[in-house]
Amino acid sequence: MFDSFSNKISSIFEKLYKSGILKESDVDAALREIRVALLEADVSLEVARKFIGDVKEKAIGQSVIRSISPGQMMTKIVHDHLIELLGRSAPPEISRRPHKIMILGLQGAGKTTTVGKLARFFSKKDKKIVTASADIYRPAAVEQLRVLTRKIDGVIFAPTKESISQICESAIETTKNENADILIMDTAGRLHIDELKMNELQQIQEAINPHEIFLVVDIMTGQDALNIARKFRETVPISGIILTRVDGDARGGVALSLRAITGCEIKFLCTGEQLDDIEFFDAERIASRLLGMGDIISLVEKAQESFTKEETDEAMKKLQSGSFTFDDLALQMEKMSKLGGLKTILKMLPQSKQLEQMMDSRNVSDKTIVKNLAIIKSMTIKEKRNYKLLNGSRRRRIAVGSGTTVPDVNKLIKQYENSLIFFKKIKKNGLGKTMFTMGR
Ligand SMILES: Nc1nc2c(ncn2[C@@H]2O[C@H](COP(=O)(O)OP(=O)(O)O)[C@@H](O)[C@H]2O)c(=O)[nH]1
Ligand SMILES: [Mg+2]
Structure with missing residues (x-):
């Protein structure tokens, strides 16, 4: 999401940074370009x-033009406004029991999958959860949730x-009997908003009396998402x-309009089909990502889950x-892939474009990781523990066994x-001196 928008915005700011001193006309020109990028x-x-x-208004008021680094100042103003536009939302709070x-x-928006993702999200926080399906029209949908x-x-x-x-009765009863913290109720969707049985949704709402009503919207629906949200809001009080x-190539601008137009907070972003592909919506983080400032926090969170x-x-x-063996190395590499591969990690870092180019030029890629893992798998236990055993003939055997070449193995x-x-050097000299001597 937002890739092309983010690229455009970054290049607009790059121009501003380069120019050093800004004239009012420069700011105007930049704003015109940002406007086009937003609409696109x-x-x-x-x-x-x-x-x-x-x-x-802010840019002129804060005398961006006379400030020492006008580019940075403009970035800050745009960043702050993006956050406001996206809307801050409070992290989900499970204070009532059961929540x-x-x-x-709509049908196909991803409701059932989202119920599963939310269940996983909260179960990771040690909550006990009951899910229920009120999709009485499609037995397959009920089965889908059961399986999930x-x-x-x-x-x-x-x-x-x-x-x-x-x-609804069964859901409430199960929640009570199981002494669960959270009940998540899935409902039936329709292909079109006009076919929705809104009174059925009201019936469920009255029966279970939810603390939160989440509307699931597929970001690919673009501007229609705004109408969908409005229509649902007329029927039931949506809380988020x-x-x-969000993993697809939708242009993403809807996310920027939703809060302003519907007044609804965006609570979560779903970024794939797997149960773990959900993240809490953090306006600050998204704004940084939009401005090409990276998304270190997401990366750190993901890394914390993969590397204890x-x-x-x-x-x-x-x-x-x-005593770090090839097995240890393989383990680290497998974890990197679990984090979503190098490109995913890179996307979240500032200066990701430059890093990507650097990695391309040094031939570091997910492909090399797969290749290296294959090479390590073709080593014997002894070889993995003592690389000094790896003479020419062993290296040839490993290359053949892993479907790579001897130069790959050597590398x-x-x-x-x-x-x-x-x-070893760090251990002997400390990090500072090692870095210093390496540079020579
Ligand atoms: N790529 C992607 N696919 C999703 C996402 N959420 C749901 N899906 C897929 O969308 C399809 C419909 O999802 P489902 O939960 O059955 O939609 P429902 O009809 O609203 O209950 C399924 O194939 C899901 O795997 C997402 O965030 N990213
Ligand atoms: Mg469903």
């Missing part, structure tokens, strides 16, 4: 117009019933929006003592050797 990203006209107006959540949206629920530890699926009122398919501190400490210890061994030497 599918931000609604009225939202774009107001945004530019607000930024301009009841109702999910609604089964995949998540500690999440219970409320027994299916025939009528809406029985389903969950955007799905103990494991990382142990790897460091092994590296420093020289990996060299890299491994270098990191051992590097850490």
Whole structure:
């Protein structure tokens, strides 16, 4: 999402940075370009117009033009306004027990998948969850949720019933009997907003009396999302929006318009089909991502899930003592892939474009990681523990076994050797001196 918008905005700011001293006409020109970028990203006209107006007022008021680094100052103003536009929303708070959540949206928006993702999200926070399905028209949809629920530890699926009122009763009862913290109720969607049985949604709402009603909106629906949200809002009091398919190539501007136009907070972003592909919507983070300032926080969170501190400490210890084997290296590489591969990681970092080019030029890629893992798998246990055994004939055998070439094998061994030497030096001289002497 937002890729092309983000690229455009970055290049607008690059120009501003370069010019050093800014004239008012430079600011105007930049704002005109930002306006075009917003519209191209599918931000609604009225939202774009107001945004530019607000930024301009602020820019002139804060004398961007006379400030020491006008480019930075402009970035800051645009960043702040983007956050305002996206709208800050409070993290989900589960203070009531049971906390009841109702999910609604059009068919195919991703409701059922989102119920599963939310269940996983909260179960990771040690909450006990009950899910239920009020999709009485499609038995397959009920089954879909049952299957999803089964995949998540500690999440219970409320027994299916025939009528809406029985389903709501069963859901409430199961939640009580299981002494669960959260109930998440899935509902039926329709292909078109006009076909929605709005009174059915009201019936469910009255029966379970939810604390939160989340509208699931597929970001690919573009400007239509605004009408969908408006229409639902007329029927039931929506407390938040969950955007799905944020992983796709939608232009994403809807996310920028939704809050301003519907007044609804965006609560979560879904970024894929897997249960873990959900993140809490953080306006600050998205604004930074939009301005090409990277998304370190997301990366750190993801990394924390994949690399525990103990494991990382142990790897460091092994590296420093020289007992870091190829198996340890393989483990680290597998975790990198789990984080979504190098490109995903890079996208979240500032200066990602430059880093990407650097990695391309040094031939570091996900492909090389796969290749290196294959090479390590073709080594014997002894070889993995003692790389000095790896003579010419062993290297040839490994190349054949892993479907790579001898130069590939040599390269990996060299890299491994270098990191051992590097850490040995750190141990002896400390980091500062090692970096210093390496530069010579
Ligand atoms: N790429 C992507 N696919 C999604 C996402 N959320 C849901 N889907 C897929 O969209 C399809 C419809 O989802 P479903 O939950 O059944 O929609 P529902 O009809 O609203 O309940 C399924 O194939 C999901 O795997 C998402 O965030 N990203
Ligand atoms: Mg469904």
